[in-house]
Amino acid sequence: MSKILVAYFSPSGTTAKIAKSLAYAADADIYEIRPEKPYSHADLNWTNNQSRSAVEMNDLSARPELADKDADIAAYDKILLGFPIWWYVAPRIINTFLESYDLTGKDIILFATSGGSGFGKTAELLAPSCPGANLIEGKILNGAFSAKALKDWVASL
Helix, strand or coil: CCCEEEEEEECCCCHHHHHHHHHHHHHCCCECCCCCCCCCCCCCCCCCCCCHHHHHHHCCCCCEEEEECCCHHHHEEEEEEEEEEEECCCCCCHHHHHCCCHHHHCCEEEEEEEECCCCCCCCHHHHCCCCEEEEEEEEEECCCCCCCHHHHHHHHH
């Protein structure tokens, strides 16, 4: 059996709930991807073109700083990588996370929360940030999922 890490970014707490349930169901370790500067409510206001999240998402080269880079990535075969969907893709901090580690040979399975959209071009835009990894578009995990449903999904990977 491969060793699994659930790594997630959750500025509002929504993705964290799913990530914790997923880690429990998969008997996996968990790691929170935290920005050096936490996002405020105003930073997350997607209707304001000047909000921090909007500015970052409008700049493909934006790479928000991480609070730490101490995930023991080498210890894992599979990484379930979770985040909210912002503007139909992953937040730029996910690129920062991926670019901070050698992910060669790792299976990276994406999961996300979303207010209504799917993955869009998420996998395509993240792939250059993790060369040598096997990047897999997983699931949008909104709402309540049973531990069995999550365990079955992980077993199918």
